[in-house]
Amino acid sequence: MEKMSAVDVKTAVQQIVPYLEDTSNDAPLVIYFDGWLGLSASAVLRAIAEQPPPSLREKFDRIIHIGCSMWKSRRALQRVIANELKLTQQLAADFDRQDEEDDFSGVDHGSRAEIRDITGVIGRYLVQYRCLVIFHNGSSNTVDLASFGIPMLEFLGTKVLWTFRGWLRLNREIREKVENSHLYFYAVDYHHKEWNAYLAEDAREIALHMHKLGLGVTPKIATECCLYLLLLNNQGKKMIDYNWATHASCYWVCDGIIGGGPDNQTWEVAHALQQHIRLEDYSSNAELMESVERLELSSKQWISITESYFKEVPPEATTLFYGSKNFSSPPFHCCHNLRFLGLDRCMDGLQHGEEEEEKKGEPAVEIFQRLWVLDVCHMDWPLAFPPETEEQVVATDIREVHITNGRIWTSNLAWRRLPNLHKLQVVEPTNLWETERRDEFMAMVNLELLDLSGNSTIQVLPSLSGATSLKTLILDGCVGLEHVGPQQLPPSLESFSLNTAGEDEDLKKKNVEISYISLAGCVRLANFILRGSLPNLEELDLSHTAIKILDLGAVVEVKNLQRLFLMGCGQLRSISWPKTKMYKLRLLCIDTRARGEVDNRKPAWSRDCSLMVYQQDEVNEYCHASVAAADMRFLQSLPFLWTWAPIRCDRWNLCLSSTSDDDGSGCHKEKMGSHYSTGQLAAVLSLPKSLTYHDISIEQISAKIDMSSSSSSAQFLPLDLHMDIGEGISDVTDKSSTRARKAIRSVMDSVQSLHVHDSSSITSVAPEHTFGTNIPIMNGLKWCCVERCPKLDTVFTTTYYYLSCLSQMEIFWAAHLLMARSIWSRPRNPTLDASDLSFTQLQAIHLHFCPRLRYVLPMASNNTLSKVPDTLHIHCCGDLKQVFLVEQEFLEKIAARHEKGMLGFPNLKSLYLYDLISLQQICEAKMFAPKLETILY
Template sequence: MPRVELGPPGGYRIKEAVQAVIPYLEDTGRSAPKTIYFDGWDGLAASAVLKAIAEDPPPSLTKKFDRIIHIDCSRWKSRRALQKTIADKLKLPQSVMVAFDREDDEDDFSGVDEDSRAEIEDVGRVILGSLSQYRCLVIFHNGSTDMVDLADFGIPQPLFGTKIMWTFTGILRLDPETKEKVDNSHLCIYRNIGWSFDGDTAQLILEEATEVIKHMEHKQSITPQITAKCITYILWLHEMGGSTMDYNWATHASNYWVCDGIMGQQGQFDEESWEVSAALHKQVQRMELSSRPVNFVGHEYTDVWKSVTYTSDSGEKENITALSRNLTSLFLVSKGRTLTTLPHEMFQQSERLHVLKLSGCNFSFYSPPFSCCRSLRFLGLDHCEDQGREEEDKQGRPIMEFFQSLWVLDMSHTDWEFDLSQDLIEQMTSNIREIHIKKGRIWCSKLAWRQLRNLRKLRVIEPTNSWETGKKDEFANMPKLELLDLSGNSTLQVLPCLSSATCMRTLVLDGCVGLDHVGPEGLPPALETFSLDARSDKLLKISLSGCAKLESFLLRGELPRLEELNLSGTSIRRIDLGDKVVQLKRLKKVFLMGCKKLRAILWWQEERQLEVLCIDTMETEDTCPHYSDPSPIQHRNYVVTADARIIQSLLTKEYGIMITSSLYLHLHMPPTSSSNKSKGPSRDKVIPKPCYYTYSDVLLPGVFTCDNEMRWPAPLDYHMEVGQGISLTGVESDKGIKAIYYMTVNRIYSLHVHDNSCILAVTPKIPPQHLSVSLRYYVLLKWCRVERCLKLETVFASSRLRYSFTYLEAIWVSDLPAATCIWSKGSIEDSAESFQALQSIHLHECPRLKFALPLSHYTYLPRLETLHITRCGNLKQVFPWDDDVVRPQQHREASRKVKEFPKLKHVLLQDLFNLQEICEAKMTAPMLKSVRIRECWGLRRLPAIGHRNNSHRRPVVHCQEDWWTKLEWDGLQVGHDPSLYEPCFSSAYYKKRFLRGTVLR
């Protein structure tokens, strides 16, 4: 990688750097580098230089380039977020921008992590098309840790005149290894700062601080100068002891800033200071700190912030007694074989000391040398031991003044049982905000957690004394507690009652192997984050039911006896129970009722099923929460949701097996509150049609005139109900298409689709991998009912695959005003097995229906008993030839063939004004018992019944006499003669028909 160092030694700031970089951008010659990486001052302020060029480009650049595109992805989210930033900059039309929301929504349901979401190819083509005619200068802030090829996102290649200048933009990226990732084809421009902390360096940090503020919350409450001081604090202390002292920046950086007095009013309790400090910490916690030294010699903070590493031969022991009066932060670590004994008079002049951390030190816990530090805000003790006290020290009890001002206490590998007066305890409990204990202890009989009324964060990790809980209410009267971390409390058997901790947002129980259950009693009502990472053979049940704000649920480790998980009523979007995260060999029951935001569940890959699964993502306003009753539906496994894409979360092992052995899946979108209040019906609203029939004086056995009169079978083991607002074809992702296809074709036994104004077909999209293979696909459906769907055109449609409905026994279709057929031509496998179980067909109120079921050479209906069709005025044929199998030119010859319906007993046809024939082929029905025909004037043939013996009664034909006299017959010799039937002419034919409810005058 070619490298260029900017400028001569001496002062060098943002303005000078911009002027030095511009010539490299202006050079568009053939040999000029097309891609330039700018490293700044060893990583510092690189982003500020790029931003200065992008926001105020010189005229020379605006003449060279048609467009200057500034892409700031300093806060990296994903490759897709980068592409969206590009699209925003180009102001692409809304029709393009919605693709990002659509793909994000698809990935939500597919369980894809946000940081793993890829760019969208279609959007990339639009970006390329919009820029291909221009010469572009792209200025790119890469917040990721890897190289990014912008051509993948639609940016034209440098070959087409595009020039790119970019940088890695982690905050204070001081690690020299970062720029080693840059491709060798890129020109690297840098400036070696040497890290001498002079005025220029301070100015660069101020520039960096200005950039940081732009991305943070509470930006109005902090200045660049304060932000720069906070950053300098970290740099300073890291240089002085970064290799030996554990500062624990991740936990305490924001605490150091406030306690030291950088944030807020020194010595005063300021709630906003903590919030601003935490917001700043979120932005700078990605700082990349290397071992590169920063020379702070002679700096103004030399006597204010101090980090000392003491070893037996370091000579520092003499210096630790000479502490500056101006010292506000002191970090002291001993790395010798023995602990460092602190002089008793060490802190006598440290009246301004606010932050103190001691590591590997020995002092008297009864009379600590820092007991006189009245302004101490942060106290950290790591691997410290009690020196004990001499007999003469017992004459008077020392005053622990520092406890009165303490805000944060951090104890690690240190056992110190505080023995405080009641006055000090009360003063301490009113001020202290955070307590962090790891492999240590501080409490005694006089100090209970519930006394710490002002406490915000409490971490008690692997304490050295056992925790007896359940016998007392340890956390009562702690309304401000926000975080509780009890990790490593192996003796904890019962979770303390936390119901009074109304502000608690985070609960961590990692390593709590003694618990046999968590919840549902005593949970904090405002809980947002829960974590349990353990190898426990005792935990049987986890229930966080009712924690309405819970969004993050982390379950890790091995929990071989966990049987039940209940997250009902939470705001969980994604649950990961995969093998890579947690081992749950005995999990049997999962309850997710009232989880309105649920999008995805990731399961294990082995062939193991749950015994009980209850999911309800519906939002109801006028009913009680579904999760109040664990069994609102009789089926023990059920899913109620408004989006079919949740089906992806019901399958495991790449859709090879269902997560349960049975399932009631109810898909519907409830009406909005506004629609409920609307006066009058909307145009697309489905209104159930009242059931009435003109001829009700004749009913056939086994045939019913109304939906409500028919005894429909109960849902089978795998049942799907599809209601309003649901589309099975609206899914876009390959994973979602595959899941819905598998569920509807290969798993569902019974299906009910109703009251849906948007569905176009019941059959889902075909997975791409199926389109290239010519196979027969078996549909496991046993019964199907479809009714009141305004836009449904074809119930079972397919132009690419052929299906075999081998197990289908009954189908009921009604009130489909747009449907033209039930099965489309070309969708059925030409096989005797395709409908070998079909027993009944019911078709009602489908005015545009042209045909029902196309037949081919080998397709027939060996078990069909009932054919019931009413009010389908456009129906011409019930069973036409399938044109994809029997070509139109073959129809005449094929029509002479006979299709046998060996079990057909009942035929009811009413108000079929255009019906010409039941079957395009000649048909025989030797078991025919009853026929009812009304208003089917175009029908000229009845099924032949063949030759029967005297034991069989003639089939009764209820019809109009005028129609009977016009029938065509093939002759007695083929069993098709009027003498073989018993006509029954109803008197109802002569009655004038009126609609029910009509007033006769």
């Protein structure tokens, strides 16, 4: 560590710059500056970055200023670097693509790492320059800037000046994380004359940032707010919990530091400022606290009473903390300007005379009409509220009430009598919550936060439908609740928390009764927290919410969960499931496609191509799952589609489509048959020259075609494991995560029936970069229908290289594939192992209106492909030259070894070929089909 005697920002800059300009061999490449007791470091770095001396500009080609005092993630840091280098537009697509991948992988924003490709772009851009990097590090660890693309090679001459400090980050421990290889500077002011100025510089940094956000906080206001926090921290001496996270913004408004009084905008500005100041226990910094004391600051408006002999409170006081044990005669009756009242453990007087206090007590109206914020901790203060018939409204100005391990009512208070309440916390109350009055929050249109944590005896949640501004609902430890929602909850709700895994030993012994949780229709709900043991929970419904990443991984036990609904969740990208088994789950319904209208009624499930039948059948003990998603990458959140962990799902129906109107019903006869009805075929087949066999009439042919269509469409009902890929679904690229591609492959390997239709961008049902070249492909698939996919080139990019592919396929149907050149790709090795089982169950092939199709199925040495098919139905495929393409090696074997040099098709019964103007032959080899009954050509 090296000490500098600078007294202000200007002199600190003058003393640091020579070290940055030093190019000698032993000159430090990385310099850390800690400021004055942690203050003003950020301001010094900003001064060097924004107004560097000419000598510094001559030494460096680029001065890169990286401001991350408000740390978000390594990904966010890389964005800041790209923006500073004016590369944002060039790299925006890469950032957005990786963010989207991380959404589907369930990576929370704080854990998102830098992107390797972008690191390369930044590195290649900067390697041509000699750079000075000035870095405000708001994280809790040192950062290797080389991993973000900053070239740190010694011969390139890059230097780094950085700090952990900024925005009132004053804890001493953070400086211990600076690496020994870095040159460490800190400044001292022996006389402490400029200490207030150092604080003002930090506050100015905060004010500048808030100005960019459009929030009107001046450097003077920010300085006073920071000084206020330090003053409270110094005077409190750890005797009172000031609860910075909850009350910091309240202190500033109530004491007039941020003016505007009860105006909503004033409180919003104060809250925003609180988010940008490090709320720490500054008392650990002894030198800092000594400096605060030397300022000889005092406030007649802010009073803290921690001794019983302190009797008088100035009338002008606006904030009072009362921690005296003697509360028999509270000293704040005369404080008519009192705005914030904090009471902590004031119990002695009440314990001896509570009955008398209740009789004569202080009128609640008088107390509440003065206050904007009331905070009561670890004490009972039974106020005598007048009956509602006498006075409906108690107070109109009070905005926040916080009660922890205490109470303020003699009987249950109807909170609607405080109509301006924005925040209400009743945590671990000492009096039971009476649930008979379920309308107590009626018309509380300003209430934004309701925290009922620790109310372990509450059984019924009061109706909150009238609290139309409610954003946050916290029910942690409310283990006695029987159910939650949806009728009681307003659509404005944005955050919900229910955590039954409290640290309280008494709470752990209580049974968690809740059996039903529904937040359906809370269209703004984005933050949902469910933790702990919920052994009696039977149904969870989060339909029509804005949840993006649903994390149920902290749920310890849900052994009785039977129904889970996530319908109409258009923002949902990822689900993390409980680690314990959910053996009783019987119905799982997920739909991540955007829907226009919210309907909380449960749909009447029907068995079609996208929705599974659900009947509570006591005999069939398995789970039905119906899942609709707008992106194939969502499949990585559904491990139950291919494993039994954590859900055993024996029947599932998966619909992948960007539109909620698509239910997959395109595979039914009425849709599939519309392009080639019996009447149309009879009309076009009226020419005698199209008949190969004259003993079969047109009517007979038409009837057989119609019967074939009917039979096929009847078979195209979803099997137990069904998948539908529809409109708006694109190929998963090779840039998608390995986890996403593995999930897609696993699901498609499990599927039994598949319908692909109306996708304008998909190029292959089974692309090679997803399925690889050395693994089996879709061996569970029994029937497949592919139609109206104009960019589809090869339907199945199979390799079947010593591995079976589509070994269970029985029926294949394709229609209106305008660009498809083949259905199955040719094998990589034409001399396949005779034990290969690919396509050995294929009975029927139906192809209609595929004008570019050149061949259907390649045949290699495994001649079992010809033994199974009984129906070939091919219509309007203008470029088709051969149905079965026979590899040359196999063609030679047939001629030399097969009976009469012919390839046998022992089960082929029906052959319908029409409007195939380029067809040269069905098979390059000579065919023998002893059971052939019908031919149309």
